[in-house]
Amino acid sequence: xxxxxxDPKQKWFLMRNAxxxxxxxxxxxxxxxxxxxxxNHEHPRVRDExxxxxxxxxxxxxxxxxxxxxxxSDDKVRxxxxxxxxxxxxxxxGSIKKLLDLITAxxxxxxxxxTAHYRKTAQLIRALGGISDIPNREAAxxxxxxxxxxxxxxxxxxxxxxxxxxxxxxxxxxxxxxxTLGHIGGPKSEAFLEQLATSxxxxxxxxxxxxxxxxxxxxxxxxxxxxxxxxxxxx
Numbered sequence: 001x002x003x004x005x006x007d008p009k010q011k012w013f014l015m016r017n018a019x020x021x022x023x024x025x026x027x028x029x030x031x032x033x034x035x036x037x038x039x040n041h042e043h044p045r046v047r048d049e050x051x052x053x054x055x056x057x058x059x060x061x062x063x064x065x066x067x068x069x070x071x072x073s074d075d076k077v078r079x080x081x082x083x084x085x086x087x088x089x090x091x092x093x094g095s096i097k098k099l100l101d102l103i104t105a106x107x108x109x110x111x112x113x114x115t116a117h118y119r120k121t122a123q124l125i126r127a128l129g130g131i132s133d134i135p136n137r138e139a140a141x142x143x144x145x146x147x148x149x150x151x152x153x154x155x156x157x158x159x160x161x162x163x164x165x166x167x168x169x170x171x172x173x174x175x176x177x178x179x180t181l182g183h184i185g186g187p188k189s190e191a192f193l194e195q196l197a198t199s200x201x202x203x204x205x206x207x208x209x210x211x212x213x214x215x216x217x218x219x220x221x222x223x224x225x226x227x228x229x230x231x232x233x234x235x
Contacts, residue, residue, distance in 0.1 A: 129180030182210025
């Protein structure tokens, strides 16, 4: 396996297969290093499998590798990074900041590039929603809620016309934001989701489900609060 991985002239599919084997037999950081150096390989399937090894073998720098891979040009690599982020616990405040910076990056002017940008942004938003314990959760919620407001055009006062005015790219972002707010949102998100649920938007039903998730989570928190103790703030 090492002989194949350390040979830059090897075919990409042989390197991918060797990485798959390494994921089963690798044990320590010295083994992981053979995969780590391929995280920037020119072929996306090699990058994808290298990332899988780093995650499955729990490399020391796995969090940095996952955050970096969230910006990969390949959808499959980003998807593995998204799932990998949900497997990490806890996630550092620094990594959450990097993730939010990626989410709030400006879209390029080129139409095709903008489409890819919004698709990636939606993936990143869903990745955030998959993290069980987010440092500075309220700040993260505010950013996603702002994106949801912009995507739904609610800030412009014509929420009811979202079906006609929101393009498919922004609808993808809005859909991801709704799901994530259902996982991490508090009262502010619940109010937004309830309002969206009353509209004629195609997102009305998902918005109601997300709002219900927040309600159920708050009820669960209250039911687990010992008698006489202060109830936790909504999360």
